[in-house]
Amino acid sequence: MSTAESASLASSVSEKNISVNDTTLNVISTYHEVSSSKSSTSESSVSSIVPSSTELSDHPEIAEQGTKQKHKKHHKKHRAHDQEENNDQVTISTENESIEENGKNKLFGLLKKHSLVSLLCLLVAFGGFVFGWDTGTISGFVQMSNFKERFGELNSLTNEYEFSNTRVGLIISIFNIGCAIGGVTLAKLGDTYGRKIGLMSVMVVYIVGIVLQISSFHWIQYMVGRIVSGLAVGAVSVLSPMFIAETSPSEIRGVLVSCYQLMITLGILLGYVTTFGTVHSFTDTRQWRIPLGLCFAWAIFMIVGMLFLPESARFLVEHNRIPEAKVSLARINNCDVEDDIVVNDFKEIETSIIEQRKAGEASWKELFSNDGESQILTRVIIGVALQSFQQLTGNNYFFYYGTSIFKSIGLEDSFVTSIILGMVNFLSTFIALYSVGKIGRRDNLIFGAAAMALCLLVFASIGSTVLYPKGYDQAVDQQVGGAMVWCTCMFIMVFAITWAPGVFVVVSETYPLRVRSKGMALATAANWIWGFLIAFFTPAIVSRLRFSYGYIFFGATFAAMIFVLLMVPETENLTLEKIDELYTHYKPFQAHLTRTEFDDYNKLQQRLKENPPKPKQQIGYYYKQADF
Numbered sequence: 001m002s003t004a005e006s007a008s009l010a011s012s013v014s015e016k017n018i019s020v021n022d023t024t025l026n027v028i029s030t031y032h033e034v035s036s037s038k039s040s041t042s043e044s045s046v047s048s049i050v051p052s053s054t055e056l057s058d059h060p061e062i063a064e065q066g067t068k069q070k071h072k073k074h075h076k077k078h079r080a081h082d083q084e085e086n087n088d089q090v091t092i093s094t095e096n097e098s099i100e101e102n103g104k105n106k107l108f109g110l111l112k113k114h115s116l117v118s119l120l121c122l123l124v125a126f127g128g129f130v131f132g133w134d135t136g137t138i139s140g141f142v143q144m145s146n147f148k149e150r151f152g153e154l155n156s157l158t159n160e161y162e163f164s165n166t167r168v169g170l171i172i173s174i175f176n177i178g179c180a181i182g183g184v185t186l187a188k189l190g191d192t193y194g195r196k197i198g199l200m201s202v203m204v205v206y207i208v209g210i211v212l213q214i215s216s217f218h219w220i221q222y223m224v225g226r227i228v229s230g231l232a233v234g235a236v237s238v239l240s241p242m243f244i245a246e247t248s249p250s251e252i253r254g255v256l257v258s259c260y261q262l263m264i265t266l267g268i269l270l271g272y273v274t275t276f277g278t279v280h281s282f283t284d285t286r287q288w289r290i291p292l293g294l295c296f297a298w299a300i301f302m303i304v305g306m307l308f309l310p311e312s313a314r315f316l317v318e319h320n321r322i323p324e325a326k327v328s329l330a331r332i333n334n335c336d337v338e339d340d341i342v343v344n345d346f347k348e349i350e351t352s353i354i355e356q357r358k359a360g361e362a363s364w365k366e367l368f369s370n371d372g373e374s375q376i377l378t379r380v381i382i383g384v385a386l387q388s389f390q391q392l393t394g395n396n397y398f399f400y401y402g403t404s405i406f407k408s409i410g411l412e413d414s415f416v417t418s419i420i421l422g423m424v425n426f427l428s429t430f431i432a433l434y435s436v437g438k439i440g441r442r443d444n445l446i447f448g449a450a451a452m453a454l455c456l457l458v459f460a461s462i463g464s465t466v467l468y469p470k471g472y473d474q475a476v477d478q479q480v481g482g483a484m485v486w487c488t489c490m491f492i493m494v495f496a497i498t499w500a501p502g503v504f505v506v507v508s509e510t511y512p513l514r515v516r517s518k519g520m521a522l523a524t525a526a527n528w529i530w531g532f533l534i535a536f537f538t539p540a541i542v543s544r545l546r547f548s549y550g551y552i553f554f555g556a557t558f559a560a561m562i563f564v565l566l567m568v569p570e571t572e573n574l575t576l577e578k579i580d581e582l583y584t585h586y587k588p589f590q591a592h593l594t595r596t597e598f599d600d601y602n603k604l605q606q607r608l609k610e611n612p613p614k615p616k617q618q619i620g621y622y623y624k625q626a627d628f
């Protein structure tokens with residue numbers, strides 16, 4: 001496996017990886033890894049789709065002309081060509097790839113072949129479950145009578161306990177701040193002591209956070225507890241995907257790293273189910289203490305599980321622990337230390353580390369300049385904007401406040417509706433696993449944003465016009481409420497398939513090695529910060545705007561679509577090096593042309609290489625032919 005890029009895998013799912021150290025943010029995109037391994041072969045197959053030898057267009061000037069004319073046509077065909085190119089690879093594929101291309105059972109075949117390592121990776125991916133569990137449970141807690149009694153304020157008019165907007169906003173959102181800090185600080189444990197010890201230690205921090213929460217008598221203590229467990233979860237969301245990326249065989253790396261996101265959605269779903277169970281079974285503190293108590297089980301499961309895992313070979317090589325690295329590779333691949341697989345994997349890791357050290361690390365100043373051809377500032381803006389838009393779609397408005405939203409829609413049991421939402425999210429993530437790398441990056445984001453914007457528009461419009469036919473203090477129209485649940489489910493489905501993984505794919509492959517760690521850190525920080533802002537301000541905004549709030553997310557999602565249309569070039573099927581080159585052809589506000597022209601340019605270069613221009617007279621002859 002290419003750990004140079006392997007290393008670059010994880011963040012597609014880690015969503016919130018913030019770390020500015022080399023090993024951590026060297027972890028980039030699963031999806032890119034998968035596609036880039038393809039592209040290296042597809043580049044060599046370009047010639048097979050380019051007409052050969054004495055064509056008029058072999059001459060540069062004529063070729064350029066022809067290229068321009070074919071431009072539009074080519075653009076449309078572009079994806080079909082990519083497809084063809086990918087198909088070409090089958091003929092030169094290794095045994096592994098042929099399993100992959102073998103239709104029906106390819107994924108299961110690969111998972112079976114690598115069953116041991118897949119299991120180990122699933123265990124690490126469980127870190128995502130812990131993250132999702134928090135989202136799924138806190139959303140229900142704030143609706144629980146006992147939780148409100150203990151941490152809310154008494155309303156003297158109604159004589160009921162409730163939360164002020166600020167308090168509930170803070171309790172929910174402060175977790176994001178913990179995550180942001182933990183991602184930058186605690187995650188470094190993984191670089192110093194190894195991924196295993198790193199993960200085990202942050203789980204201990206997590207336990208401390210849970211103890212603080214479960215023993216709380218005051219909302220401030222509860223909030224502090226959330227910051228502490230947030231610190232741990234932030235670090236987990238850096239370490240888990242990175243560990244998986246470094247450990248998994250390249251042919252199933254995409255799927256295994258994506259399991260981290262799958263685990264997040266499973267955590268959200270089971271969190272909803274559990275709070276539904278406890279809220280209906282108890283009236284005392286067990287309502288929220290049982291779901292919190294289960295966190296101990298998750299933490300112990302992770303800690304004990306880690307004992308059975310081999311340490312990341314990449315980490316070991318980086319720390320010059322070569323024999324151990326080889327043993328780790330042998331364990332993962334279920335073979336002998338002398339085996340070719342181990343030898344090759346080891347070499348790749350070594351090469352990637354050398355490359356990374358050679359590239360060095362850019363200064364922060366370098367990130368804010370477009371000097372030279374590489375458009376670094378533009379790329380930083382793209383990364384930060386995409387990560388911000390990912391939160392601004394409003395997905396966490398539904399995940400965090402779903403139970404409250406559905407309650408105000410008038411549903412009898414808003415906890416049940418949340419479960420439906422969690423289920424849609426979880427199941428749709430399987431589609432995302434399947435479709436990752438099969439749809440172009442731009443198409444995926446543009447289509448996703450358009451569809452989500454539509455759902456949000458309908459949601460906001462009916463919620464603000466026909467939901468309350470007799471006024472806000474009167475009963476809601478149940479049918480309209482039902483329609484809003486539908487809109488929400490459609491929204492979640494599209495989000496889970498497109499923007500949830502899609503943004504991480506694009507961002508992870510957007511930066512050159514030198515600026516990768518800092519670029520990713522900035523983009524991921526934007527995601528956490530917007531997550532915090534949305535979670536914090538939602539209660540206050542909702543109490544004023546009610547469902548018109550949806551228009552804000554509609555506007556942001558629509559803007560996201562326009563942004564991708566104009567600014568984000570297609571990076572599918574390109575190696576990281578080619579992506580770098582692509583940006584030298586970048587056209588702001590005409591991003592759709594960037595890739596087409598880049599491909600045309602590459603094909604022209606390829607032709608010229610294969611058919612160098614003829615001697616002068618002969619070219620003259622061809623000119624004549626052309627004129628004639």
Ligand SMILES: OC[C@H]1O[C@](O)(CO)[C@@H](O)[C@@H]1O
Binds near residue numbers: 135265396425
């Ligand atoms: O599944 C939805 C969840 O996934 C995330 O996007 C993280 O990948 C969270 O922000 C959200 O709560």
